[in-house]
Amino acid sequence: MLKIETPETDRLFSSIDLSGGAIVAVSGGSDSTALLLLLKHHIERNSPTVRLLAVTVDHALRAGSAAEAEAVARLCAKRGIPHKTVRWDGPKPATGLPAAARDARYRLLGRAAREAGIGLVLTGHTADDQAETVLMRQARAASAEAGPDADGRGLAGMAPATLYDGEIWIVRPLLGTRRAALRGWLTGQGAGWIDDPTNDNRTFERPRIRARLGDGEAAQFGPAIATADRAAGARIDLGMRAAALMRAHAGRPAPGLLRLAPAFVTAADRPAAVYALRILVAVAGGSSFLPDLARAEALFFRICGWRGPDPLRATLSHAVVDRRSAGLFLHREGRDLPPAGPVRDGTVWDGRYRITLGDGGGEFLIAAKGESAVAGALPVTACAPASLVHAALAAEPVFSMEKQGFMGGFLPASAQPVAAPFAHFLSGFDLAPARAVAELIGAAAIAAPPLGSIGLKP
Numbered sequence: 001m002l003k004i005e006t007p008e009t010d011r012l013f014s015s016i017d018l019s020g021g022a023i024v025a026v027s028g029g030s031d032s033t034a035l036l037l038l039l040k041h042h043i044e045r046n047s048p049t050v051r052l053l054a055v056t057v058d059h060a061l062r063a064g065s066a067a068e069a070e071a072v073a074r075l076c077a078k079r080g081i082p083h084k085t086v087r088w089d090g091p092k093p094a095t096g097l098p099a100a101a102r103d104a105r106y107r108l109l110g111r112a113a114r115e116a117g118i119g120l121v122l123t124g125h126t127a128d129d130q131a132e133t134v135l136m137r138q139a140r141a142a143s144a145e146a147g148p149d150a151d152g153r154g155l156a157g158m159a160p161a162t163l164y165d166g167e168i169w170i171v172r173p174l175l176g177t178r179r180a181a182l183r184g185w186l187t188g189q190g191a192g193w194i195d196d197p198t199n200d201n202r203t204f205e206r207p208r209i210r211a212r213l214g215d216g217e218a219a220q221f222g223p224a225i226a227t228a229d230r231a232a233g234a235r236i237d238l239g240m241r242a243a244a245l246m247r248a249h250a251g252r253p254a255p256g257l258l259r260l261a262p263a264f265v266t267a268a269d270r271p272a273a274v275y276a277l278r279i280l281v282a283v284a285g286g287s288s289f290l291p292d293l294a295r296a297e298a299l300f301f302r303i304c305g306w307r308g309p310d311p312l313r314a315t316l317s318h319a320v321v322d323r324r325s326a327g328l329f330l331h332r333e334g335r336d337l338p339p340a341g342p343v344r345d346g347t348v349w350d351g352r353y354r355i356t357l358g359d360g361g362g363e364f365l366i367a368a369k370g371e372s373a374v375a376g377a378l379p380v381t382a383c384a385p386a387s388l389v390h391a392a393l394a395a396e397p398v399f400s401m402e403k404q405g406f407m408g409g410f411l412p413a414s415a416q417p418v419a420a421p422f423a424h425f426l427s428g429f430d431l432a433p434a435r436a437v438a439e440l441i442g443a444a445a446i447a448a449p450p451l452g453s454i455g456l457k458p
């Protein structure tokens with residue numbers, strides 16, 4: 001029987017809302033094994049009716065991976081915990097394997113959660129993982145090709161809660177706990193774990209950083225965590241200020257067209273205005289990454305200097321940004337729209353619309369409306385120039401029958417707006433701007449995270 005310090009498990013789990021059940025993502029490594037056993041104890045003691053399901057992803061990348069999943073299954077059987085193994089089938093990419101494996105892992109965990117009717121997945125990320133993440137991002141930000149890492153947001157590291165695909169909360173209860181403590185605890189209990197050899201493969205970036213932290217650079221741990229805490233606070237704060245600006249100044253005069261009132265441009269809080277602009281550019285253009293900070297600042301500077309009379313127009317991340325006396329407008333540019341293709345349930349079209357399909361699947365196509373389809377059919381809006389409404393509508397999606405041209409009346413599918421930068425992974429640090437954008441574009445409301453007071457209050 002494991003001896004477990006109850007106050008410790010209460011500290012880890014009591015602020016998490018487990019009432020809808022929980023999936024624990026268990027690789028069989030020390031951290032997720034400890035998470036599982038600690039949570040099992042907490043549930044037995046406090047709320048024995050809570051549903052707990054352990055899920056192991058077999059990435060099928062190494063010969064021993066199936067046996068490791070079986071070892072986790074045996075552990076779970078011994079402890080009376082329901083367990084499921086899901087396998088990453090199909091071809092594996094030759095480059096970018098860690099990122100592809102991570103994508104596949106979350107996709108499979110998300111599917112397992114949906115199938116079980118559970119909206120919460122717990123992972124065993126620790127304070128060590130957090131420090132590694134921050135050190136990796138610092139190294140990238142210092143490099144010449146910093147790209148999206150250059151703005152410092154990434155230094156916040158992993159949030160205690162992340163919303164996956166708009167519906168499943170991934171929560172990380174061990175983010176404040178050291179790996180060595182978990183291992184010491186497991187060893188003290190006589191419980192073992194599996195050491196994944198990939199974690200020691202220094203051809204990958206994370207194992208290199210992990211090895212550095214272990215090999216005499218342990219002193220970097222504290223500063224890395226302090227950096228993460230500071231960056232998270234700054235990111236939450238900036239997000240709240242950007243959200244306030246969006247709520248005060250942003251509107252959606254027509255589908256696909258966003259408008260910021262002229263007062264937005266003169267807002268005193270310029271960092272927040274630039275941040276809001278970057279978010280809205282990504283939303284309008286369907287880009288999952290925010291545009292580069294330096295380019296967005298340069299554009300904002302030009303926008304501020306605009307005196308007319310002709311509109312100032314620029315394109316950034318597939319969004320057209322148009323400054324004129326009526327305000328600042330953003331819409332999807334007409335280039336590089338997805339070609340007509342079959343409608344698939346649950347997919348996201350052009351980074352901007354999540355598609356839900358009724359009965360009758362693959363017979364329908366989805367494509368951008370195009371200029372000719374919207375000509376002469378413009379809704380009259382008081383605060384948006386007709387030419388911009390026209391351009392925005394032309395890039396909106398329309399469903400059609402595969403062979404017979406446009407559908408009339410009943411549509412077998414629907415398209416709900418999504419905010420591209422927050423649609424796949426919404427870091428809990430970005431809740432405030434994500435909520436403001438969701439209201440603005442008519443996206444699904446964002447559920448409250450299943451967490452109490454862990455620094456995510458928007």
Ligand SMILES: Nc1ncnc2c1ncn2[C@@H]1O[C@H](COP(=O)(O)OP(=O)(O)OP(=O)(O)O)[C@@H](O)[C@H]1O
Nearest residue numbers: 025026027029030031032033055056057123124125
């Ligand atoms: N194959 C997997 N199956 C299920 N969950 C996984 C798997 N790999 C990782 N995870 C989840 O993601 C978390 C972080 O992943 P990471 O790659 O750091 O873990 P690991 O080193 O393989 O194992 P651990 O964190 O358990 O020591 C894990 O704690 C676990 O919750």
